[in-house]
Amino acid sequence: MAGAIIENLSGRKLSILIGGLMLCQLVCFLVGGLIAPAPSSVMPVLGTKCIDKHFGWNTWYQAREPGQCNTVDSFEDPIIHEHHISANDIVFSFQIPLRFGGELEYSRWQQNLIAMMQVDIVYDPEVEVEPDTVLTLEARLGYRNRGDPEGQWTEYARSTEERTLDCHIDEEHKREGYQYQCSLLPLFELGSLHHNFYLLNIRLPTDSPEGKIMNSGLGRLQDVWVAFIHTNGGFTKVWVTLKTIFFPMIVGIMVWFWRRIGQLSRPPALLEFMLMGLGAALTFLNCPFEYLTLAFDCPWMTLLADIRQGLFYAALLSFWLIFAGEHLMDDIERNRLRVYWRHLSAVLGGCLCLFIFDMCERGVQLRNPFYSIWVTQVGTNLALSFIILAGVCAGVYFCFLSYMIWKVFMNIGSKRQSLSAMSSSRRMHYEGIIYRFKALMLATLLCAAMTVIGFILGQVSEGRWKWDDDIELEYTSAFFTGVYGMWNIYTFALICLYAPSHKRWPKEESKTENFTAGHMDITGWDSDQAEMIKAKSCFHTRSTFGTRQPK
Incomplete structure (x- = not known):
């Protein structure tokens, strides 16, 4: 044999x-x-601050469409104090992909999408960030395909989540104007990048319908960033x-x-x-x-x-x-x-x-x-x-x-x-x-x-x-x-x-x-x-x- x-x-x-x-x-x-x-590639996006005294999840907030987002550059804007805007009335809007000299869109060859969130918190001796602060956020994700009307978004997912903040600042930097060093927070993950455009709305409420106090130890929040990570086509x-x-x-x-x-x-x-x-x-x-x-x-x-x-x-x-x-x-x-x-x-x-x-x-x-x-x-x-x-x-x-x-x-x-x-x-x-x-x-x-x-x-x-x-x-x-x-x-x-x-x-x-x-x-x-x-x-x-x- x-x-x-x-x-x-x-x-x-x-x-x-x-x-x-x-x-x-x-x-x-x-x-x-x-x-x-x-x-893979990373696309960091700064959240656009949209103001709405009559907030509701039936509305999509996006800065690219006129009338769908009353924007402010910072929380020190006089409009916020004049109209008594609270954190419950502010929505952070993220529309992806970004525009680089023209309208870009996602391809299905890019396979998946991962979002990591980071907050910019400025040091303020009167409102310091508490250790192991629980960040409560209300998030809503929508999508739109090529050929759909500009303002028409379809809801993909909605959830109220909690994330634990890990922020620290050196003793020599504990002065007003310096920022805390905060770790990235996982936000969401999509196993399939099937649609061309996505819109993310995030809200950081201070109270709930049940009367529960939330986000009380965040300190002086300045901006919210989201890093979108996708596989290269x-x-x-x-x-x-x-x-x-x-x-x-x-x-x-x-x-x-x-x-x-x-x-x-x-x-x-x-x-x-x-x-x-x-x-x-x-x-x-x-x-x-x-x-x-x-x-x-x-x-x-x-x-x-x-x-x-x-x-x-x-x-x-x-x-x-x-x-x-x-x-x-x-x-x-x-x-x-x-x-x-x-x-x-x-x-x-x-x-x-x-x-x-x-x-x-x-x-x-x-x-x-x-x-x-x-x-x-x-x-x-x-x-x-x-x-x-x-x-x-x-x-x-x-x-x-x-x-x-x-x-x-x-x-x-x-x-x-x-x-x-x-x-x-x-x-x-x-x-x-x-x-x-x-x-x-x-x-x-x-x-x-x-x-x-x-x-x-x-x-x-x-x-x-x-x-x-x-x-x-x-x-x-x-x-x-x-x-x-x-x-x-x-x-x-x-x-x-x-x-x-x-x-x-x-x-x-x-x-x-x-x-x-x-x-x-x-x-x-x-x-x-x-x-x-x-x-x-x-x-x-x-x-x-x-x-x-x-x-």
């Missing part, structure tokens, strides 16, 4: 395959660095293009691989099942569902993207553990999934925790986009704990995987001594197999390191760097597209190289009976030596490299 392609593929063909895959990997990095823009086009290219490639190689497995007289091995599971998870990740957002409003798209990413992480991390464990070449009988239940429980438990956290955040946002788990101290601590714990677990996992691969290398080194008893042609054959296997293990370690770095980078922050004055590289985009391409290329290479080969072993020129014990030729050995070699062969018969049977 034939073995894996990685064992029998000629050096020339293997070099061509590896060279082509490395070229594809380079292209993925260059596409992200030279063609794709930054993954150019980056989305590059990202979806990569998915469109990789999706049929992985599907095709999986069909080809499973057809070869079906031609064998034995049942599929555990490693082959894991390869199919990894390919299925990657196929689900590659499927370009983003095309749906061009025609339909899909607020669940961000949640779906997180679920797809989590399933792929679980499949990839589980595969690496089993891949290394199946080649440890010790005396433990494996090739069964229950042998790895401790390893897989840790991986699946971590992914399940991240899934629960994501559902608590983005799952609730499907009903109320103004909801955020970060608004309370308990929620903030819980969210930070999840992120820190996920980063620590990723680092620990990488160390553990490195230890397992190191152990595989040590076992290979200790059992290579038996190769000296072989004929020169056989010894060279197995030396080549060992060399290829070690190179594949090192590629696995590199892929794991890049995956961990990409995961931490995506969780913590995004960066933007410039190389020189002539060429601008988007390092974040290059890393994202490069790692994504690496996942597809790595999975493609594994499925291709671990598929059953049609080639047979070369026959030994000997009339004596040949025995094979995990790829070890024991022709001419006595029975005791043969049994010893069978028990301590260089490659265990349960591994992918040991799928051959005596001919």
Whole structure:
């Protein structure tokens, strides 16, 4: 029976395959660095102060349309004192996108929209900001499409929310006119940017119909800013293009691989099942569902993207553990999934925790986009704990995987001594197999390191760097597209190289009976030596490299 392609593929063909895959990997990095823009952009907008003594949520307040907003520049304007305007009569209006020399509009390629709010508070010794002040706001979000009348807005969401202010000022700056340093407050998140124009109205009431006093410890409020963050359409086009290219490639190689497995007289091995599971998870990740957002409003798209990413992480991390464990070449009988239940429980438990956290955040946002788990101290601590714990677990996992691969290398080194008893042609054959296997293990370690770095980078922050004055590289985009391409290329290479080969072993020129014990030729050995070699062969018969049977 034939073995894996990685064992029998000629050096020339293997070099061509590896060279082509490395070229594809380079292209993925260059596409992200030279063609794709930054993954996201930020648009800070200063709220326009609209005054209305007869405030009501049946009215939309916008500064661009005459008569729909009686504006004032500051709260020190004489009109406010003359007409006895209170905080209940002031609405902050934000209309996006901004106008830069013409009417701009959002594109559905920009995928999602996140809003972060910041308040400008001036220091006043008579009304200082109280620590951990609760900011109560009434927010209303509306949208308008191209072709709709100018003043016609459709309500998207409305909510009354509370946010905890974290403001501080240095002692030397506690003078009138200096501003507090206040942290950003999460406002809302849209999983789909389906409409062309959006209008946000925010009101900071001082009392409620029930007589409850609100926003009493804000100090001297001056302005309200909202930073609108959206995915760049150019980056989305590059990202979806990569998915469109990789999706049929992985599907095709999986069909080809499973057809070869079906031609064998034995049942599929555990490693082959894991390869199919990894390919299925990657196929689900590659499927370009983003095309749906061009025609339909899909607020669940961000949640779906997180679920797809989590399933792929679980499949990839589980595969690496089993891949290394199946080649440890010790005396433990494996090739069964229950042998790895401790390893897989840790991986699946971590992914399940991240899934629960994501559902608590983005799952609730499907009903109320103004909801955020970060608004309370308990929620903030819980969210930070999840992120820190996920980063620590990723680092620990990488160390553990490195230890397992190191152990595989040590076992290979200790059992290579038996190769000296072989004929020169056989010894060279197995030396080549060992060399290829070690190179594949090192590629696995590199892929794991890049995956961990990409995961931490995506969780913590995004960066933007410039190389020189002539060429601008988007390092974040290059890393994202490069790692994504690496996942597809790595999975493609594994499925291709671990598929059953049609080639047979070369026959030994000997009339004596040949025995094979995990790829070890024991022709001419006595029975005791043969049994010893069978028990301590260089490659265990349960591994992918040991799928051959005596001919």
